[in-house]
Amino acid sequence: MSDPLLALLLVLLVLMPVFALAARSARLGGASVASGLAVLALSGTMVALAALALDAPPAMLALPIGPTSFGLRFLLDPVAAGLLALVLGCGAVVALVAGSDRPPARRGAAAADLPAHVSPLGPVPIALALAGFGLAAVAGDGGSLATGLAIGGLGTWIGGLGRGASGSPAPVGALIAGPDPAAIPDPAAAPDRTSAGGATPSAAAAHAADPDLPAGSARLAATLFAAAALLVALTLDDPARHARYLCAFAAAAALAGLVPTRAGTSPARGAAVTVLLEAIQPTLALGLLARLTLNFAAGAPPVWWALPPLLLGGAMAVLAGWRGVQAPTLTGIVTLASRRQTGLAAVSFGLLLLARAVDLPALAALATGAFLLLLVTQALGATLAILAAATLQAGAGSDRLDRIGGLVHFMPVTTLALGAGFGGLALLPPSGAFAGVYLALQAVLATPRGTGLAPALLSAFVVLALALGIALAAMGAVRALGVACLGRPRAPRTAGAKEVAGPLRAAWIMLAVAVGAVGLFPGLLLRLADPAVLQLAGTELGARVGVLQLAPATRVPGYAPLPLALLLAVFGGILAWLHRRQGGGEGNSGPAWQQGFSPAPPWLPFGDPGTQSTGEGFVPPIGAAALPRLPALRWPFQLPRRAEDVSPRRGDAVSLRTSAGPAPRRGADVSPRAVPLLLLLGMGVALAVLACLGAA
Amino acid sequence: MTVLLALIAQLLHLVLMLATAPLLAGSLDWLEARLDGRAGPPLLQPWRDLRRLLRKQPRWADAASGLGRAAAPADLALVAAAAALVPSFCTGMAFDPVADLFVVFGFLGLARALRILAALDGGVAGGGLLAARRSRLMLFATVPALFAAFTLALLAGTSNLDLIVVLQREGLLQPASASALAAAALIGVVLAADPATEDPDLGGPPLAALRLAEALRLLVWLDLLSAAFLPIGMAEAADGPVAWAIGFGAWAVKLLALMAALAVARRILGGHRPRAAAELLAAAGLLAIVAAVFALSSAVTA
Numbered sequence: 001m002s003d004p005l006l007a008l009l010l011v012l013l014v015l016m017p018v019f020a021l022a023a024r025s026a027r028l029g030g031a032s033v034a035s036g037l038a039v040l041a042l043s044g045t046m047v048a049l050a051a052l053a054l055d056a057p058p059a060m061l062a063l064p065i066g067p068t069s070f071g072l073r074f075l076l077d078p079v080a081a082g083l084l085a086l087v088l089g090c091g092a093v094v095a096l097v098a099g100s101d102r103p104p105a106r107r108g109a110a111a112a113d114l115p116a117h118v119s120p121l122g123p124v125p126i127a128l129a130l131a132g133f134g135l136a137a138v139a140g141d142g143g144s145l146a147t148g149l150a151i152g153g154l155g156t157w158i159g160g161l162g163r164g165a166s167g168s169p170a171p172v173g174a175l176i177a178g179p180d181p182a183a184i185p186d187p188a189a190a191p192d193r194t195s196a197g198g199a200t201p202s203a204a205a206a207h208a209a210d211p212d213l214p215a216g217s218a219r220l221a222a223t224l225f226a227a228a229a230l231l232v233a234l235t236l237d238d239p240a241r242h243a244r245y246l247c248a249f250a251a252a253a254a255l256a257g258l259v260p261t262r263a264g265t266s267p268a269r270g271a272a273v274t275v276l277l278e279a280i281q282p283t284l285a286l287g288l289l290a291r292l293t294l295n296f297a298a299g300a301p302p303v304w305w306a307l308p309p310l311l312l313g314g315a316m317a318v319l320a321g322w323r324g325v326q327a328p329t330l331t332g333i334v335t336l337a338s339r340r341q342t343g344l345a346a347v348s349f350g351l352l353l354l355a356r357a358v359d360l361p362a363l364a365a366l367a368t369g370a371f372l373l374l375l376v377t378q379a380l381g382a383t384l385a386i387l388a389a390a391t392l393q394a395g396a397g398s399d400r401l402d403r404i405g406g407l408v409h410f411m412p413v414t415t416l417a418l419g420a421g422f423g424g425l426a427l428l429p430p431s432g433a434f435a436g437v438y439l440a441l442q443a444v445l446a447t448p449r450g451t452g453l454a455p456a457l458l459s460a461f462v463v464l465a466l467a468l469g470i471a472l473a474a475m476g477a478v479r480a481l482g483v484a485c486l487g488r489p490r491a492p493r494t495a496g497a498k499e500v501a502g503p504l505r506a507a508w509i510m511l512a513v514a515v516g517a518v519g520l521f522p523g524l525l526l527r528l529a530d531p532a533v534l535q536l537a538g539t540e541l542g543a544r545v546g547v548l549q550l551a552p553a554t555r556v557p558g559y560a561p562l563p564l565a566l567l568l569a570v571f572g573g574i575l576a577w578l579h580r581r582q583g584g585g586e587g588n589s590g591p592a593w594q595q596g597f598s599p600a601p602p603w604l605p606f607g608d609p610g611t612q613s614t615g616e617g618f619v620p621p622i623g624a625a626a627l628p629r630l631p632a633l634r635w636p637f638q639l640p641r642r643a644e645d646v647s648p649r650r651g652d653a654v655s656l657r658t659s660a661g662p663a664p665r666r667g668a669d670v671s672p673r674a675v676p677l678l679l680l681l682g683m684g685v686a687l688a689v690l691a692c693l694g695a696a
Numbered sequence: 697m698t699v700l701l702a703l704i705a706q707l708l709h710l711v712l713m714l715a716t717a718p719l720l721a722g723s724l725d726w727l728e729a730r731l732d733g734r735a736g737p738p739l740l741q742p743w744r745d746l747r748r749l750l751r752k753q754p755r756w757a758d759a760a761s762g763l764g765r766a767a768a769p770a771d772l773a774l775v776a777a778a779a780a781l782v783p784s785f786c787t788g789m790a791f792d793p794v795a796d797l798f799v800v801f802g803f804l805g806l807a808r809a810l811r812i813l814a815a816l817d818g819g820v821a822g823g824g825l826l827a828a829r830r831s832r833l834m835l836f837a838t839v840p841a842l843f844a845a846f847t848l849a850l851l852a853g854t855s856n857l858d859l860i861v862v863l864q865r866e867g868l869l870q871p872a873s874a875s876a877l878a879a880a881a882l883i884g885v886v887l888a889a890d891p892a893t894e895d896p897d898l899g900g901p902p903l904a905a906l907r908l909a910e911a912l913r914l915l916v917w918l919d920l921l922s923a924a925f926l927p928i929g930m931a932e933a934a935d936g937p938v939a940w941a942i943g944f945g946a947w948a949v950k951l952l953a954l955m956a957a958l959a960v961a962r963r964i965l966g967g968h969r970p971r972a973a974a975e976l977l978a979a980a981g982l983l984a985i986v987a988a989v990f991a992l993s994s995a996v997t998a
Contacts, residue, residue, distance in 0.1 A: 325831075405819065408761045415763070428809070429802040438798055445849055449992055456992035460985055463846050464839065470802075471838035474809045475831050481763075482812060482827060487819030488759040549794075557856040560794045567780065567791070571773035575905070579769070582750065582901060592757035592820045607759075613816060613824020618831040 005051045006059045006076040006138065009084065012044040013134040020127035031503065033123050034096050041092035041130060048085035052078055055531045060140055072147065075140030078531035083137040083287040086376060089514075090280050090383040091130040093507045097387050098126055098272045129155025129276050133284050142234030145288070146227040149255075152281075153223030159273040160219075219277060226251035226285070233292065244296045248289055249308050255285030256342050258316050271331075271390030278335045279382035282342040283375050290349055290371065290536055297356070306354035310458065313346025314465030321472030325479060325619045330389045330399040333480045337425045337473065338382035341433065344469050345374040347462055348436070351443045352536060364537035366443040366552060369526050369545065372533070373436030376525065377518055381424020381433070384511040388418035391504065392484065395497030401479075402614040406489040406606070410497040415485045417508035422477035424515035427470040430561040430568070432518030432525075435550055437466055438559045442552040475618055483615040490609035520561050523550055698934045699790075705933040705940065706780070706790035712944075713779040713919070717911040718742035720918070720955060727959040742911060746904045755899035757818035764817025767810045768902040772909040774807035779912055782919050783861055785943035788933035792858035797845045800857065800920070804841075804913065808834050811906070814898070836977035837885050843984030844878040844885075848924055850991045851875060857924070865927040871994050877987030879925040884980025886917045887961055888973040915951075918958070922950040 016037060023033040058077035065072050132152025139145035233247035252258070257278070289309075293301065317340050324336030348371035355364035391414045392407055393399035408415040427437045444459050489495045518525055523545040526533065534540045543554045551558030600608040722739045729736030738744075756765065781795035781803075808830065815827040849855035851869040860869070869875050898906065923930070929946025931939035965972055 406759060406761075408763055409759075412762075419763075428806040429799050434802060438796075441798060441846065441849075442855070445846070445853075445855065447992075449850070450994055453989070453993050456989045459992050460843075460989050463843060463988060464985070467839045467842035468835075470805065470842065471835045474805055475812075475835060478809045478812045478816075478827075478831065482816030486759075486761055486764055486813065486817045552854070556854060557793045557796070557859070559796055559799060563794050564777070564799060567777050567794075568773055571776050572770065575769040575773055579901065589756045589758055589760065592759065592818045593822075597821065607819065611821040612819050613821070613827060617828040619835055620832065 003059045003061060005047055005054075006061050006074060009044055009047050009051075009076065009134075009138065010061070010063075010074060012040055012047070013131045016040050016127040016131045016134075017124065020124045024124060034098060034503070037095040037123055037127055038092045041088045041095055044088040044134065045085045045092065048081045048088065049528075051076055052081040052085065052531065053528060062140075072144040073140035074135070074138045074144055076138055077291075078529070078535050079287060079291045080138045082372070082529055082532050083284060083291075084134055086283055086287075086379050087133050087137055087280050088130065090275065090379050091126070091133075093383060093387070093511055094272050094275050095123060095126055095130070096503050097507045098123060125155045125159030126272055126276070127155070128152075129159065131155075133276075133280060136288065137284060142231040145234065146231040149223055149227040149230070152276075153220050153227070156223070156273050156276045156281075157220040159270065159276070222254040223281075226254045229254070230288070230292070233296070238298070241296045241298070242302070245293055245301070245305055248292045248296065252285040252289035253312065255288075256282035256346070257339055258312050258342065258346060271386050274331065274335060274390075275383050275386050278338045279379050279386060282338070282345075283379040286342065286345050286349060286371075286375060290352070293353065294356070294536055300359060301353050301357050303354065303357040306350045306357060308350075309346040309353065310350030310462060313343045313350060314461055315343070316340070317343030317347065317465050317469045318472070319622070321469055321476065322619060322622045324476040325472055328400055328402070330392060330401065330404075330480055330484050331386070333476050334382065334385045334389045334421070337385070337422070337476050338378060340469055340472060340476075341374060341378035341382070341425055344427075344437070344440070344466065345371055345378060347465055348374055348440050348443075351440060351462065354447075355443070356538065360446065360448075361537065361539040362553065363443050363446040365533055365539050365541050365544070366439050366446060368533045368537040369541055369550070370436045370439035370443060371536075372526065372529050373432055373439065373518070373522055377424045377431070377433040377436060377515070380511060380515050380518065381421050383421075384508070384515060385418055385421025385425060387511075388414050388421055388508065389480075391500055392418065392497075395499075397491075397493040397497075399484075401483045402609075403490055404484050404494045405487045405609075405612060406485070407494065407497060408485045410489075410495065411499045413499055413505060413508065415481070417512060418485065419477075419481055420508075420512035420515050422481065423519070425473060426477050427466075427473045429559075430519050430565045432515065432522050433473075435519070435522035435559060435561060437470065439550060440466060442558075446552065472619075479615045479618050483613060487612050488606045488609075490606065490612065492605070495606065520565055521547065522561060523547055526550070701936065702788055702790040702792075702933045705786050705788070708940070709784050709786070709789055710776075710780050712784060713912065713915060714776070714908075716951075717779075717908065717915045718746060720915050720951070721911040724914075724955055724959055727956065728962055731959060731963040742907065746908060749899075749904035749907070750901055752900040754901050756902075757820065759819040760817050764814055765902070767814035767817065768898070768905040768909075771807045771810045771814070772905045772912070774803045774810070775909045775912045775916065778803040778807070779916050779919070781857065782916055783858060783923050783930065784919050785947040786931040786933045786935075786940055787858050787861050787927075789858075792856075795857040797849060797855045797857050797860065798842075800916075801841050801845055804916070805834070805838065807909065807913070811909075814906070818898075833888070833973055833977070836974055836981065837888065840881040840885050840977060840980035840984040843981065843988050844881045847874055847878040847984065847987040847991050850988065861923050861927045861930065864924060865930060871990070874987045874991040874994070875925065877983050877990065879921065881980040881984035881987060882917070882921055884976050884983065886914075886921070886958065887965070888976035888980070889914065889917070918951060918954045919947075922947065922954060926950055 019036055019040060020033060023036065055078070058075055060073060060075050062071045062073045129152045132148050132150070132155055134148070136145055136148030136152060139148055229247045229251035233244045233251070236244050236247070293305070297305070320336045320339035320343060324333050324340060327333045327336055348367050351367035352364055352371055355361070355367055389399060392404070392411060395411050395414070396404040396407060398404055423431050425433060427433045441463070444462055447455065447459055524547055526541055526545040530540045530542070530545075544551050544558075548562055549558045549560035597608070597611055719739065719742070722737065722742045725741070726736035726739055754765075778800045780791055781800050783789060783792070783795070812827045812830050812834070815823040815830065817823070845855070848860050848869070851871075851874060852860040852863045854860065863869055864875070928950070929943055931943030933940075
């Protein structure tokens with residue numbers, strides 16, 4: 001890295017809020033301000049990427065700001081450059097989208113004269129947050145880190161502030177930039193007979209009544225706590241490295257939302273702030289944690305340092321993923337998918353620490369590759385998905401799954417953008433996140449065998465988190481796309497949704513191309529990030545990653561996304577050719593078979609919304625799945641319980657049948673459901689015993 | 697020459713898989729019917745159904761979208777790609793360097809996700825219920841499938857399917873009990889597979905694509921079981937047509953045996969199979985986790 005590049009980056013970061021404030025004073029139009037801000041952020045991205053590509057030694061710059069003997073120091077190393085590129089790249093899109101249709105402020109108009117959904121501060125909070133997070137990414141000491149985080153937290157807090165109620169509909173940009181919750185149009189207030197006399201609450205009312213709706217102040221407090229904890233971590237002496245690590249981890253957990261909570265899943269703060277909090281801030285938090293932890297360790301970290309990220313990250317991945325599949329709103333699904341990915345990235349970081357602790361450089365390099373790929377795909381995919389979800393909400397007037405549907409017919413481009421965002425977050429091939437999970441699995445495979453039961457159980461826990469993460473990611477994406485975008489509209493308001501144009505489309509395309517490129521060329525990305533891998537893992541990925549494949553070792557087969565994508569394209573092409581050869585007709589469209597339901601009355605032009613899936617039941621309640629009840633087994637001659645003693649339990653067919661039906665028979669009664677379970681369990685136990693005997 | 701043979705073997709394998717899949721589905725239906733004491737449909741009935749459906753015009757629900765219309769062929773393409781990567785009668789085929797076990801499961805998972813999307817596209821109640829059921833099965837099936845793949849990869853030291861088959865054939869996947877546990881877990885997954893329920897609002901070629909994909913999916917699972925756990929008689933692509941013929945015979949015998957075992961197991965479960973799927977998958981998941989822990993905690997002997 002070089003000093004001029006660092007200086008240029010700092011200038012660009014400082015220019016962002018200055019430009020936004022100046023533009024606000026000059027009453028410039030929203031699109032102009034947004035474009036200017038996006039250009040500044042993109043310039044910063046390019047400079048950071050250039051710094052990463054040049055692979056120069058780290059550069060330090062001290063700014064004599066503040067009291068005597070106190071200066072802000074900034075350090076541009078490979079990890080910082082990568083983080084900054086990611087933060088500013090996503091930030092550029094947020095800025096571009098947030099100002100897309102913001103009306104220009106009238107000269108001389110007071111803030112109170114602006115429409116209710118328009119934030120009186122315009123793009124200033126976004127610029128402030130981006131500058132703060134950028135400064136934190138290149139921070140070189142505790143003071144600069146805490147300052148950057150405080151500025152960023154302040155920006156997101158201001159951006160999430162709402163104003164008074166209004167019934168005017170919010171344009172897309174305003175909704176993204178931070179509307180008032182009450183400004184979201186109330187679908188129940190529209191002449192909509194599907195709502196059965198207004199019984200269905202509006203999205204805004206539902207969110208306002210949501211007890212989990214986060215207070216912006218709580219997130220600000222978390223950010224300030226993180227800043228303080230990092231300040232303490234960087235101020236403590238070297239001998240207290242355990243305390244330093246714990247402080248840094250606590251700070252990162254607070255910033256990344258690595259706690260099982262539903263807070264933050266509401267769109268009420270606006271998508272720009274949601275992107276800053278759910279896509280950019282977690283990436284920054286984990287990147288900073290990695291950067292600081294390996295500095296604190298000064299060599300090999302203790303083994304136990306790997307446990308918090310492994311356990312907390314794994315638990316977060318499963319819990320957030322599970323709740324994401326159950327979330328009632330599109331925004332909830334997207335934000336929880338982002339948190340699931342954050343959890344998996346934390347798991348990869350735990351693997352990295354474990355590898356460094358036991359001095360396995362190959363494993364460390366693989367884990368670092370997984371960590372970086374998951375962070376990049378999380379930032380890009382979540383940004384795109386959150387913005388697209390907000391745009392769909394603006395178009396449909398609600399983001400509740402039971403209020404919308406069929407949006408692909410009215411907003412096809414935005415639906416594809418949402419699909420691309422979920423493609424970035426999905427852990428299936430050929431997405432970039434799958435490449436990350438693949439490397440994480442290869443890292444677990446590279447752990448030495450035969451080291452005892454505890455390491456084996458830990459590895460199994462990691463694989464379990466990855467497996468559930470893969471399944472939940474796919475189900476969350478399918479549920480969001482299938483229920484919100486496919487099928488029939490549930491209300492006339494949805495059928496009036498209009499597709500976006502202009503800067504929004506450009507933003508979608510930019511991000512979708514980036515997501516696709518990471519999926520098809522993860523090796524190229526890791527080649528670019530090899531200096532960062534070296535900094536974190538102590539060794540490079542080197543020849544293990546190439547343009548065509550990611551491999552666990554040199555000269556062995558691995559994951560080759562481009563050839564596999566070509567294979568899929570060939571099969572798809574052959575099918576398309578066959579279809580055309582068959583006549584290629586569009587086919588016949590007609591009313592769907594309603595499976596015996598009576599036809600919908602004429603005042604329901606889109607059919608009965610009650611006959612369409614609202615996405616419930618895609619996963620069982622997590623408690624029932626984690627602790628399943630044993631099948632109904634009764635020993636011979638045991639008196640059955642009375643029917644009234646059996647309390648029905650949700651999802652338990654056996655109990656329900658027992659309580660609702662006739663009294664159970666007396667005597668032996670082994671449920672047929674138990675047969676396969678018992679057979680397989682018995683076989684497993686027998687095999688395990690044989691295996692133990694063989695091993696002995 | 698070796699490259700040419702690998703290419704020819706790959707093409708032959710693909711044609712064989714596509715041709716056998718409907719035949720396997722028909723044979724399974726016939727065998728299950730015979731076990732029930734019925735005459736059963738002709739073995740070639742699935743082929744006839746496919747031809748009949750392909751002659752029809754596609755039929756879509758009013759609410760169907762382009763995304764949903766593309767789901768059926770995309771499902772078939774993904775399952776066909778997975779089928780191309782799983783060796784049947786020989787190893788060393790052209791696609792073997794990219795035939796990763798995790799990728800195969802990834803393709804099958806993505807295909808399953810697309811089927812769920814296709815079920816939701818029509819906007820009818822039946823499709824929604826079908827999607828929810830498939831989704832729950834997918835959640836429970838992913839854990840045993842990934843753990844079984846992980847165990848095999850751990851024992852082999854690589855997740856490349858071709859190398860796993862070769863090492864298994866040479867008896868180098870130790871301890872064998874972990875491998876057996878993983879096999880039992882995969883059997884549980886196959887047994888718990890969603891019975892052939894069809895999307896209520898599809899007809900014509902899209903329905904044919906979905907049926908072919910479903911038959912091919914079953915064949916991929918059985919092929920995976922036979923290749924990864926019973927690689928007896930498999931040829932090398934470079935060995936030429938005579939060795940291929942022997943490999944083909946061995947593959948047919950293994951496939952018949954697995955099909956018979958599957959039919960018997962289905963017969964035993966009978967009408968309880970849909971309800972028992974969650975229990976089966978939970979047991980399979982347990983076995984797969986035990987297999988992985990056992991493999992992780994045992995020392996490398998090979």
